[in-house]
Amino acid sequence: MAVGGNALTGEGQSGTYPEIAANAAVTAVPLAGLRDQGWQIAVVHGNGPQVGNLSMQQDAAEHDVPVQPLHQLCAMTQGQLGSVLARAIDDRCGPGTAVALVTHVRVDLQDPAFAQPTKPIGPFLSEHQALELAAARGWTVVEDSGRGHRRVVASPRPLEVLEVGAVRTLLDAGHVVLAAGGGGVAVAVHDDGSVRGADAVIDKDHASALLATAVGATELYLLTGVDCVQLDFGTPRQRPAHHLTPEEAARHLHDGQFPPGSMGPKIVAALRFLQDGGHRAIITSAELLADAAAGKPDVGTTIALPQALAGQAS
């Protein structure tokens, strides 16, 4: 199950601890419900707003305290959000149920994403600040949708969750496992065989599809701020898509129905999961999770092969 970093620091929120804890509690309710029904659950949380905040804090004190590399900030948010989510889940399921792992995900240094960073992180900057930081730190900065300049980092494709054995072991022991938070701490194999941190932010939806496949999950839940996928979004023809075959989803993706920053990665992650043997991928909100998992008609968006969809179509 993928849970967005924006679901933990909501729109208009600044990311105080009480805010994050209250949001985590909301997510924990349907999750605990699924667990009570006997589901084994691994949770991959996002960390966009939180890693952005940490990055600003690092920069603000840079004259007194060494700035840590991006992969370490990602590790820090795994600690932070892993703790908050574990507390929220344990509140519902009992102490020690949830276990958060500091998780590393391997990427390839030859991934084209390193040559062409695209993922914006951190605050908006003036052009002057942006150019200065680009020169001082080797950052790539871009103008972002008329709102100022922002640092962009590589978002390479995740290839392997190093801790997948531990995740499986803990799932089998009955834990709710929090893993690959923020997409995982990115690492890459270097020429000398060493595995070192890589300055990249992995998309958490893609990481969740990889983890789901690796642990043999049958279903992948991609939670988001909206109830379901919309087609022709923002036009008079806008309509909800409650059931899509992989072919339909791929066609809509190809037709540009799902923008890269929002629904796009979820559709790609869902398709990859199904291609690798998964049964169903469900895109919905935390509020509708229970109903979507129960297979209620016209709740959320289920992507599955026609025969799997046939059983639940309304």
Added chain:
Amino acid sequence: MAVGGNALTGEGQSGTYPEIAANAAVTAVPLAGLRDQGWQIAVVHGNGPQVGNLSMQQDAAEHDVPVQPLHQLCAMTQGQLGSVLARAIDDRCGPGTAVALVTHVRVDLQDPAFAQPTKPIGPFLSEHQALELAAARGWTVVEDSGRGHRRVVASPRPLEVLEVGAVRTLLDAGHVVLAAGGGGVAVAVHDDGSVRGADAVIDKDHASALLATAVGATELYLLTGVDCVQLDFGTPRQRPAHHLTPEEAARHLHDGQFPPGSMGPKIVAALRFLQDGGHRAIITSAELLADAAAGKPDVGTTIALPQALAGQAS
């Protein structure tokens, strides 16, 4: 095995990532050696310098980014140092061997430590700064050994590692487990039954003794910057103590031989571990760890019952 936060950010170092990674690599060498000999190992790291740095970074950006509570900073350092140590151990033992858990440790809100905070964290402050922050944030600040004022926080006794079941499961599955880092994220049970973060920093030596007992460890290694315990330290009568019975160690502790900020907590942790059924507690440096574990005479300090000591005395 307890590893000091000072072993990860050495004296005179500021805590850059290359420094921390290089120090972790040094610690990983003897640890991997023990693992090769068939030991099951859980590692509890300290986080003093790192949580101090994070705290300064949080303060520096406080007008733009909400400051997180102390227990969340502790969770962040579990992510950070868990990642660095896992990479260093995996470099020696193979990918996926080490697993770092975000770990919570229960304390009692009635613990007298909350009424009398003693553990200094973060930077030295001027008296003016100190009084201002005390007023603004409710901090307790004290004058620290003539070097300025510092924030002090509660360091209550750890009572329970919430994730102990997961630690046991992962040890049994052959992992090197990193847990209760920085003493664990402190949590306390409130009147409504909820388990919430507590603003405290748990001593990592005490947490390691608790964890060692809980997983049924026979030996507890407390790594530090010195080779062994010294008696009459700093006097002409200074001499190394390579073997101590619990009675001897307790007597020296009572006589004020071990100051509260350094060797004291290690002796207390060792005594608690032996009292709770442990066989041997060893205080030594990372460099001597392998020899001490092999029972070489006059290496490190072993605290054990007389019959256990008899087998190895020189």
